[in-house]
Amino acid sequence: MTIRPAERRPDQIHPALALVAHDKKKDDLVAFAVTHQAKLSDFDLYATGTTGSRILDAVPSLPVTRLKSGPLGGDQQIGSLIAEGRIKGLIFFVDPLTPMPHDVDVKALMRLGALYDIPMALNRSTAELLIAHPDAFLQTT
Numbered sequence: 001m002t003i004r005p006a007e008r009r010p011d012q013i014h015p016a017l018a019l020v021a022h023d024k025k026k027d028d029l030v031a032f033a034v035t036h037q038a039k040l041s042d043f044d045l046y047a048t049g050t051t052g053s054r055i056l057d058a059v060p061s062l063p064v065t066r067l068k069s070g071p072l073g074g075d076q077q078i079g080s081l082i083a084e085g086r087i088k089g090l091i092f093f094v095d096p097l098t099p100m101p102h103d104v105d106v107k108a109l110m111r112l113g114a115l116y117d118i119p120m121a122l123n124r125s126t127a128e129l130l131i132a133h134p135d136a137f138l139q140t141t
């Protein structure tokens with residue numbers, strides 16, 4: 001499958017950022033996206049399926065490419081993009097209180113984020129720190 005970022009102006013470089021939230025954290029991530037929509041619009045955004053739908057419902061103008069839903073392989077797709085060097089940062093609002101059928105995929109995604117040393121925010125307070133310094137996403141190799 002070819003994954004293309006949402007249509008953007010060809011004369012600009014937009015680093016790619018992945019946005020993911022577990023179900024009980026989706027409201028938080030949508031609120032984050034609404035608050036920071038101006039800064040987020042400078043990125044090519046990739047999201048797992050349901051997270052992407054929720055973000056686009058709230059902010060239709062954001063350049064979000066929706067992948068598969070997390071339990072159906074979306075976390076793995078984002079991990080693959082990280083391994084290819086195409087994703088420069090991950091904002092993943094995890095739910096630490098709910099067992100997940102695809103827990104191994106979640107762990108694999110976090111492992112690749114750590115392995116490739118990309119900025120990785122697993123909760124809102126860290127995401128706020130990262131989005132306050134968007135250049136951080138450009139400094140990774």
Ligand SMILES: O=C(CO)COP(=O)(O)O
Nearest residue numbers: 048049050051069070071
């Ligand atoms: O399950 C997820 C991440 O592990 C998120 O997937 P959805 O965005 O499709 O709900």
